[in-house]
Amino acid sequence: GCGSTGPAKDTTEQSSTEQSGQAQNTGEQGSGEHEEPESRLASIKKDGVITVCTTGDYAPFTVEKDGKFSGIDVNLAEKFAENLDVKVEFVGTEWKNLMPDFLSKCDMAVGGISVNDERAKKVDFSTSLLKDGKTPIARCEDKDKDKYKSIEQINKPGVVSIMPEGGTNQEFAKKNYPKGTLKTHDNKTIFDEIVKGNADVMTTDRAEVLYIDEKYPELCATNPDRPFDQFDKAFMLPKGDTEFKKAVDDWLETSFKDGTYRKIEEPWVGDQELSYRTEK
Numbered sequence: 620g621c622g623s624t625g626p627a628k629d630t631t632e633q634s635s636t637e638q639s640g641q642a643q644n645t646g647e648q649g650s651g652e653h654e655e656p657e658s659r660l661a662s663i664k665k666d667g668v669i670t671v672c673t674t675g676d677y678a679p680f681t682v683e684k685d686g687k688f689s690g691i692d693v694n695l696a697e698k699f700a701e702n703l704d705v706k707v708e709f710v711g712t713e714w715k716n717l718m719p720d721f722l723s724k725c726d727m728a729v730g731g732i733s734v735n736d737e738r739a740k741k742v743d744f745s746t747s748l749l750k751d752g753k754t755p756i757a758r759c760e761d762k763d764k765d766k767y768k769s770i771e772q773i774n775k776p777g778v779v780s781i782m783p784e785g786g787t788n789q790e791f792a793k794k795n796y797p798k799g800t801l802k803t804h805d806n807k808t809i810f811d812e813i814v815k816g817n818a819d820v821m822t823t824d825r826a827e828v829l830y831i832d833e834k835y836p837e838l839c840a841t842n843p844d845r846p847f848d849q850f851d852k853a854f855m856l857p858k859g860d861t862e863f864k865k866a867v868d869d870w871l872e873t874s875f876k877d878g879t880y881r882k883i884e885e886p887w888v889g890d891q892e893l894s895y896r897t898e899k
């Protein structure tokens with residue numbers, strides 16, 4: 620359920636007032652009696668606060684500790700709010716509740732969120748933050764034995780794949796590993812499960828695989844240079860609100876160019892190249 624765990628709190632008030640305005644803003648004009656519904660941008664400025672949903676369980680993009688959020692995307696959202704001269708209020712969510720929580724409580728959702736067609740039916744996405752793709756990470760001893768490099772090697776009876784519930788990793792695993800064993804786990808401690816031998820492999824975003832490969836001596840990317848697919852990472856935005864999307868996109872494009880993005884990313888990843896980000 621929404622807000623049943625984690626630090627979600629006190630945020631329904633200001634965000635819920637805006638829901639009705641957003642739902643109709645899909646470009647269809649009424650019969651000419653009223654002007655367009657107000658953009659979310661106007662209500663954010665009026666309220667002086669932007670509400671941002673995030674899971675807090677996906678380093679280096681969104682990290683929750685003692686109720687406080689950080690991470691590359693979280694820090695980016697903070698900077699965006701600062702630029703609008705409004706406060707930012709983070710609403711903790713989980714991958715499985717991301718969509719309903721976003722639609723009912725938030726102006727924006729951030730934190731390593733993948734763009735896909737299913738989600739794009741209900742929301743819009745910002746300009747791309749990263750290009751990413753699914754690739755496996757496993758114990759280094761298994762990598763040394765050349766295990767878990769390909770979909771065929773992972774889609775086998777006895778091979779335990781692990782993933783959080785409700786994100787695109789689960790979707791990928793259900794589709795590609797019907798013969799394997801799929802196990803779900805809290806994403807905050809998921810990599811320890813592979814170290815401990817409670818699972819064999821996680822097929823996840825290449826950016827995360829490279830980040831975790833650095834952090835955990837026991838874990839190794841088995842095939843980082845040939846991801847199984849490709850997709851964008853972006854901020855989730857209300858559907859049809861072109862004015863708000865333009866404000867977000869323009870700010871992001873500027874922050875890629877003027878070094879703001881790099882400054883935010885640097886403390887998390889140093890010189891590590893996490894993405895296939897091409898020249899913007």
Ligand SMILES: O=C(O)C(=O)C[C@]1(C(=O)O)C=C[C@@H](O)C=C1
Nearest residue numbers: 677731732733786787788789823
């Ligand atoms: O659902 C998404 O968009 C995500 O990026 C979340 C997702 C996933 O794909 O399952 C990605 C990496 C994290 O380890 C956990 C969850």
